[in-house]
Amino acid sequence: MAFYFVQFLTGLASAASLFLVASGLSIIFGVTRIVNFAHGAFYMLGAYVAFTLTERFSGALGFWGGIVVAALIVAAVGVLVEMVLLRRIYHAPELFQLLATFGLTLMVQDIVVLIWGPDDLLGRRAPGFRGAVDFFGQNIPSYDLFLIALSPIVLGILWLLFQRTRWGVLVRAATQDRDMVAALGVNQKWLFTSVFALGVFLAALGGALQIPRDAVHHALDLRIIVEVFVVVVIGGLGSIIGAFVAAVLVSELNAFGILIFPKISIILVFLVMAVVLIVRPWGLFGKPEAAARRTPGLTVNPWRPLTSGERLMSIGALALAAMLPLFAGNYALTVGSEIAIFVIFAASLHFLMSVGGLASFGHAAYFGLGAYGVAFLAKAAGLPMIVSLLLGPLLGLLGAAVFGFFAVQLSGVYFAMLTLAFAQIIWSIAFQWVTVTGGDNGILGVWPDNWASSPASFYWLSLGIAALVATVLRVIVFSPFGFALRATRDSPLRSEAIGINGKRVRWTAFVIAGTTAGIGGALFAYLKGSVFPDSVGISLSVDALVMVLLGGVETVSGAVIGAIVFKAANIWLVSQTDLSKLVLGGFIVLMVVAFPKGIVGTLEALRNRRRSTDTKSALATSRVEVAE
Amino acid sequence: MSMVPTLLSVENLSKSYGGVHAVRSVSFELRAGEILALIGPNGAGKSTCFDMLNGQNMPDSGRITLLGEDTVGRKPRAIWRLGVGRTFQITATFPTMTVRENVQVALVSYGRQLFNLWGSTAAYARGEAGRLLELVGMGAYAERPCGELAYGDLKRLELAIALANQPRLLLMDEPTAGMAPRERIELMRLTARIAREQSIGVLFTEHDMDVVFEHADRILVLNRGSLIAEGSPEEVRGNPQVRAIYLGEGLVYDARHREGAGA
Amino acid sequence: MKLQVADLNSFYGPAHILFDIALEVGEGEVVALLGRNGAGKSTTFRSIVGLVENRSGRIVFEGKDVSREPTHAIVRGGLGYVPEERRIFTDLTVEENLEVGRQPKRPNAPYWTREKLFTLFPNLGEMRNRPGGRMSGGEQQMLTIARTLMGNPSLVLLDEPSEGLSPKIVEQMVDAILAMKKEGVSIVVSEQNLHFARLISDRVYIIERGKICFGGTIAELDARPDVRDAHLSL
Known part of the structure; x- marks a missing residue:
C-alpha cells in the first residue's frame, strides 16, 4: 500500500514541471493564438542555464537564486524572440506559427550542443531538500514534497493575477478579441510581450526545477513538448486549471502505467486522451473555438484542372526525368529515387492540408507504418517484393483509419497537436517494442527483388509510382469527393447544412492520405534496405510540412515542386555542414516570415x-x- | 387555406439553459407556400427556436413534425435530407470555388455522390446548377470566384444553394441583415415568388419591419421565450403589447407600415 | 473642427477599397455616414482608428495628424471606436468589460464614471456581474457603447449601432446617442437605416464604392431624391 502511495506522490511531483510548462503554453496560446512549439526549447534552456548558474554560485542562495535568475534570463530571451519573430507572424495561419516555432526549436537544439556539449549534465541537489522522508519503509525525496506543494501555489498566484488585476482583465479580454482591446486604447504589443514573457518564464522555471531530479540533455525539448501537447489536449488549450488537472492526470497515468505496461506505458495515456476527446473534444476545461474571422479582402483563386498546355508540360517534365539514368551515375539515381519517394510523401500530406485544411504534424507515422509493413512482410513472411509493396501500405491505412477516427473529431491546432502525439506514440512503440521492431537497431536487409535492384530500375519504379500517385490525387481533388472535402474546409456550417457528413469525409481523406504516405514509406524501406524508428519521427513529419509549405499550401500541385527542391537542398546541406539543424531551423523561420x-x-x-x-x-x- | 397541407408543426417546444427559459412551450404550424415571420426582441428565443428546428440544438421537450416525420434529435444534415433549405444570418458559402461550383457541391450531396472519387465535378449537374443560378438571377456570375461577390449577390447565391435539394421548407435566419434597403426588398420578393411557385413554406426571422410587414403572410411574436402574439401583419401591428415590447413608436421603419397608416 | 479626413485611401492586400475619402466633423456634431453593405463605411472607420494599416491620407483629430499613429495611441488621444457586430468580451462581466475600456480623465472631453453610465444605460446597472455572453443583443450593444465611453472620448465612431436590433431597442439607441451629444461628445454613425439617421444626425455623408458621393444636411439630401435613391436604393 505504502508503495502505491509513494508512487502516487512521485507522479504528483512530476506533474509540477509539466504543469508549469503546460500553463505557460496555455497562457501564451490564449492571448496570441500561437501554439508555441518552442516551449519545450525554453524549458530545456531553463534547465541548462540553471545548471550553469547553480554550478557557478554556491550555497542555498546560489542555488535558489540561480533557478529564478535562469528563468528570468530565458524569459528575456523569450521577449527577444517575441519582438523579433512572433510580432511578424501574429496574423499568419496557425500552421505557419507552429512551423516557425518548430524552426526555433531545431536551432536551439544545435545551439545548446554548441554551448554545453552533447553529454548529459548532472545538476546539484537542492539545498535544504537533499534528504528523503520515510513513509512506512518507503523513501520519498523531500524535494518531491517541495514540488508537490509548489504547483497549487503557482496555480493560486496565476488565478489571482488573472482575476484580480487590471493586467489580468486585459489579458482575458485580449484572449477573446485582441483587436478590440487595441480599439479600446490598450497597447496590445506590450500586452502580448508581457504574456509571452510570463509563459516562457513558467516553462524555464519548470526546466530549472527539474535539475535536481533529472539529467540535463539536448533531447529534453521534444520529450516535454509532446507530453505538454497531450496535457493541453486533455485539459483544454487556454485553461490554466485544465493544465493543472491534466498534468496531474498524465503524470499519475505515467507513474502507474509503468507498473502495468512497463514497456509501452504511453498506451495508457493515449487511451485516456482518446476517451476525453470523444466525450469533450475541446478538453476537460476547454471551450469550443469560435470560428475564425475571415481576413477581409482576401481573394482566393478557385482551383482549376490543368490546361492542355500545362498537361503537355507535365508529361514533358516526366519524360525528361525518366531519361536521367541515361546520363547520371548510381549516386544521382539513388538521390533521384529518394526525391521521387518524398514527392509521394509530400503529395499525400498536401492533399490533407490543402484540400482538407487538416495540417497533420505527425504524417510520418503513416509513412513509417508503410515502411514497417513492408519490412514485416519481406523479412518475417518472406513475401516477394511486388506483394510486399502492395500490402505494406495497408499498415499505413490501418493506422490512419484508427488514429484518423480520433483526429478528425478536432480541427486546427488541436488536430495538429493530436496527430503529433499519435505519431509520437507510434514512434515509442517502434522504439520500445524491441522484440517485434528491433527497437533502435531497426529491421535490416529489406532488399528489392532482382528486377528492381539496379539503381536505374528502382529509380524508374519510384518515378512511375510518384507520377501515378500525383495524378490520382489530382483527379480526386477535382472529383465530387474532392469538392465535398474542400467544402468542409471552406465552411463547416454550410457543408453540414447541405447534408455533408464532415467527419466521415475528413476521415476518408485522412485514410487516403495515410495510405498514400504508406506507399512512399514502403518504397523507402526498399530504397534503404532497412527500417528505423526515425522513419516515424517528428523531424520527418516536419520535413513533409516544410515541403508542402515550400511548394505552396494554397496550390493544387505545389507539393511536387516543394519536395523536389527541399529534398535536393537537404541532401546537399547535410553533406556540407555539421550544424544542419541550425541551418534548417533558420531556413524554416525565414521561409515562414518572408515566403509564406x-x-x-x-x-x-x-x-x-x-x-x-x-x-x-x-x-x-x-x-x-x-x-x- | 385548409386544403393546403401542413408542412411543419411545432408543439410545446421548450428549452432552458442553466435555469433560464430560452423557449417556453411554443407551438405553431406552417403550411406549404406560406411565408411566416418570427419576430421579437433580441434574446427572446428566436435563435434558439431556429436552432432546434434545424437540428443544431436539442429541445428539452416538445415535438417538431416536418412533413409527417418527427425530427427531434436528428442532425442538421438529416433534416436537410428531409427537404429543408437554409440560409444564414452571415452568409456561409465556399469562397475557394466558383459560384457554379458552390451550387454543384450541394447537388453532389443531393445526388449522394459525396464519396465518388473518380468522377468530374465540373461536369456534374452543370445544367441544373445553371438553372438554379438563373432562378435567383445569378446566371451571369456562374463562373466568377465566389470570394469576389458583393454581399447582396452572396445572399442570392445562398438562396440558390438552399434550393438545390428541392426543399419543401426554407429556414432563413435574418435573410436581409446587412443589405441595403432596395436589395432587401428584391431578395424577399424573389424568395416569395419562388415560394409561391413551388409551394415551399418559408420561416424567417427578421428585424427589418419594412421587410416583415411587406412580405410575411403571418407573423409570430416571441418574447422571453413565449409566443405572445400571432396573426396577420395588420393584427400584429395593431397589438398594443407587441408595440410596447418590440415595435416601439415606429420611428425607425417606414411610415407606411405604422399602425393606422393606411394599411 | 473635431475631425478632418482628407485624401484617405485604403487597401486590403492588393484590393483598393477607399478612394480619396474626405469628411469633417464639427465640435459636438452628430454626423451619419450612409451607404449600403460593402460601400466602405466600416473600412472608413477602421482606417481612421488605424486598424487598416495599409492606408494613406490625412486624418486630423483635434488639430493633430494621427494618420501615422497606432490604434491604441489614437484611441487614447480621445477618439473612441465602437465596431460593428458588438464584439463584447463574452467571458468578462459587465464591470470587467467596462474596466478594459477605462482610460484617465482628459481635458476638453466629458468624463464618464460607471455610475454615470449606469444612469444612461439603466439595464447595465442591474447586471454588473453578469458575463457578457449571457446578455441579449440589445444589452450587448449598449455595453459596447458604455465600454468605449469609459475611455472619455471627445469623438466616437459608431459602426452600425442599429443593425440586428429590434425597433424598440433602436429607439432606445436614438435616445442614448442624443444624450451623449448633449454631454458634448461628437459622434459619427455609420448606418443603412435612413429613418434612424434622420432622428439623430445634423449632417450626412453618403459613401458608395469607396467614394464619398454626397455631403450635406438631411434637408439637402431630401431635396435631392435622385442622389438618395441612386445610392441608398430607397
Missing part, C-alpha cells in the same frame, strides 16, 4: 497580378463608358 505562399503560390500570385492589371484597365474603361 511558397514557390508555386508566389509564381501564381505574380501571374495573377499581371493578369489583373490587364483586366483592371479594361474594367476601368468600360466603367467610364457606362458613366458617360
Whole structure:
C-alpha cells in the first residue's frame, strides 16, 4: 500500500514541471493564438542555464537564486524572440506559427550542443531538500514534497493575477478579441510581450526545477513538448486549471502505467486522451473555438484542372526525368529515387492540408507504418517484393483509419497537436517494442527483388509510382469527393447544412492520405534496405510540412515542386555542414516570415497580378463608358 | 387555406439553459407556400427556436413534425435530407470555388455522390446548377470566384444553394441583415415568388419591419421565450403589447407600415 | 473642427477599397455616414482608428495628424471606436468589460464614471456581474457603447449601432446617442437605416464604392431624391 502511495506522490511531483510548462503554453496560446512549439526549447534552456548558474554560485542562495535568475534570463530571451519573430507572424495561419516555432526549436537544439556539449549534465541537489522522508519503509525525496506543494501555489498566484488585476482583465479580454482591446486604447504589443514573457518564464522555471531530479540533455525539448501537447489536449488549450488537472492526470497515468505496461506505458495515456476527446473534444476545461474571422479582402483563386498546355508540360517534365539514368551515375539515381519517394510523401500530406485544411504534424507515422509493413512482410513472411509493396501500405491505412477516427473529431491546432502525439506514440512503440521492431537497431536487409535492384530500375519504379500517385490525387481533388472535402474546409456550417457528413469525409481523406504516405514509406524501406524508428519521427513529419509549405499550401500541385527542391537542398546541406539543424531551423523561420505562399503560390500570385492589371484597365474603361 | 397541407408543426417546444427559459412551450404550424415571420426582441428565443428546428440544438421537450416525420434529435444534415433549405444570418458559402461550383457541391450531396472519387465535378449537374443560378438571377456570375461577390449577390447565391435539394421548407435566419434597403426588398420578393411557385413554406426571422410587414403572410411574436402574439401583419401591428415590447413608436421603419397608416 | 479626413485611401492586400475619402466633423456634431453593405463605411472607420494599416491620407483629430499613429495611441488621444457586430468580451462581466475600456480623465472631453453610465444605460446597472455572453443583443450593444465611453472620448465612431436590433431597442439607441451629444461628445454613425439617421444626425455623408458621393444636411439630401435613391436604393 505504502508503495502505491509513494508512487502516487512521485507522479504528483512530476506533474509540477509539466504543469508549469503546460500553463505557460496555455497562457501564451490564449492571448496570441500561437501554439508555441518552442516551449519545450525554453524549458530545456531553463534547465541548462540553471545548471550553469547553480554550478557557478554556491550555497542555498546560489542555488535558489540561480533557478529564478535562469528563468528570468530565458524569459528575456523569450521577449527577444517575441519582438523579433512572433510580432511578424501574429496574423499568419496557425500552421505557419507552429512551423516557425518548430524552426526555433531545431536551432536551439544545435545551439545548446554548441554551448554545453552533447553529454548529459548532472545538476546539484537542492539545498535544504537533499534528504528523503520515510513513509512506512518507503523513501520519498523531500524535494518531491517541495514540488508537490509548489504547483497549487503557482496555480493560486496565476488565478489571482488573472482575476484580480487590471493586467489580468486585459489579458482575458485580449484572449477573446485582441483587436478590440487595441480599439479600446490598450497597447496590445506590450500586452502580448508581457504574456509571452510570463509563459516562457513558467516553462524555464519548470526546466530549472527539474535539475535536481533529472539529467540535463539536448533531447529534453521534444520529450516535454509532446507530453505538454497531450496535457493541453486533455485539459483544454487556454485553461490554466485544465493544465493543472491534466498534468496531474498524465503524470499519475505515467507513474502507474509503468507498473502495468512497463514497456509501452504511453498506451495508457493515449487511451485516456482518446476517451476525453470523444466525450469533450475541446478538453476537460476547454471551450469550443469560435470560428475564425475571415481576413477581409482576401481573394482566393478557385482551383482549376490543368490546361492542355500545362498537361503537355507535365508529361514533358516526366519524360525528361525518366531519361536521367541515361546520363547520371548510381549516386544521382539513388538521390533521384529518394526525391521521387518524398514527392509521394509530400503529395499525400498536401492533399490533407490543402484540400482538407487538416495540417497533420505527425504524417510520418503513416509513412513509417508503410515502411514497417513492408519490412514485416519481406523479412518475417518472406513475401516477394511486388506483394510486399502492395500490402505494406495497408499498415499505413490501418493506422490512419484508427488514429484518423480520433483526429478528425478536432480541427486546427488541436488536430495538429493530436496527430503529433499519435505519431509520437507510434514512434515509442517502434522504439520500445524491441522484440517485434528491433527497437533502435531497426529491421535490416529489406532488399528489392532482382528486377528492381539496379539503381536505374528502382529509380524508374519510384518515378512511375510518384507520377501515378500525383495524378490520382489530382483527379480526386477535382472529383465530387474532392469538392465535398474542400467544402468542409471552406465552411463547416454550410457543408453540414447541405447534408455533408464532415467527419466521415475528413476521415476518408485522412485514410487516403495515410495510405498514400504508406506507399512512399514502403518504397523507402526498399530504397534503404532497412527500417528505423526515425522513419516515424517528428523531424520527418516536419520535413513533409516544410515541403508542402515550400511548394505552396494554397496550390493544387505545389507539393511536387516543394519536395523536389527541399529534398535536393537537404541532401546537399547535410553533406556540407555539421550544424544542419541550425541551418534548417533558420531556413524554416525565414521561409515562414518572408515566403509564406511558397514557390508555386508566389509564381501564381505574380501571374495573377499581371493578369489583373490587364483586366483592371479594361474594367476601368468600360466603367467610364457606362458613366458617360 | 385548409386544403393546403401542413408542412411543419411545432408543439410545446421548450428549452432552458442553466435555469433560464430560452423557449417556453411554443407551438405553431406552417403550411406549404406560406411565408411566416418570427419576430421579437433580441434574446427572446428566436435563435434558439431556429436552432432546434434545424437540428443544431436539442429541445428539452416538445415535438417538431416536418412533413409527417418527427425530427427531434436528428442532425442538421438529416433534416436537410428531409427537404429543408437554409440560409444564414452571415452568409456561409465556399469562397475557394466558383459560384457554379458552390451550387454543384450541394447537388453532389443531393445526388449522394459525396464519396465518388473518380468522377468530374465540373461536369456534374452543370445544367441544373445553371438553372438554379438563373432562378435567383445569378446566371451571369456562374463562373466568377465566389470570394469576389458583393454581399447582396452572396445572399442570392445562398438562396440558390438552399434550393438545390428541392426543399419543401426554407429556414432563413435574418435573410436581409446587412443589405441595403432596395436589395432587401428584391431578395424577399424573389424568395416569395419562388415560394409561391413551388409551394415551399418559408420561416424567417427578421428585424427589418419594412421587410416583415411587406412580405410575411403571418407573423409570430416571441418574447422571453413565449409566443405572445400571432396573426396577420395588420393584427400584429395593431397589438398594443407587441408595440410596447418590440415595435416601439415606429420611428425607425417606414411610415407606411405604422399602425393606422393606411394599411 | 473635431475631425478632418482628407485624401484617405485604403487597401486590403492588393484590393483598393477607399478612394480619396474626405469628411469633417464639427465640435459636438452628430454626423451619419450612409451607404449600403460593402460601400466602405466600416473600412472608413477602421482606417481612421488605424486598424487598416495599409492606408494613406490625412486624418486630423483635434488639430493633430494621427494618420501615422497606432490604434491604441489614437484611441487614447480621445477618439473612441465602437465596431460593428458588438464584439463584447463574452467571458468578462459587465464591470470587467467596462474596466478594459477605462482610460484617465482628459481635458476638453466629458468624463464618464460607471455610475454615470449606469444612469444612461439603466439595464447595465442591474447586471454588473453578469458575463457578457449571457446578455441579449440589445444589452450587448449598449455595453459596447458604455465600454468605449469609459475611455472619455471627445469623438466616437459608431459602426452600425442599429443593425440586428429590434425597433424598440433602436429607439432606445436614438435616445442614448442624443444624450451623449448633449454631454458634448461628437459622434459619427455609420448606418443603412435612413429613418434612424434622420432622428439623430445634423449632417450626412453618403459613401458608395469607396467614394464619398454626397455631403450635406438631411434637408439637402431630401431635396435631392435622385442622389438618395441612386445610392441608398430607397
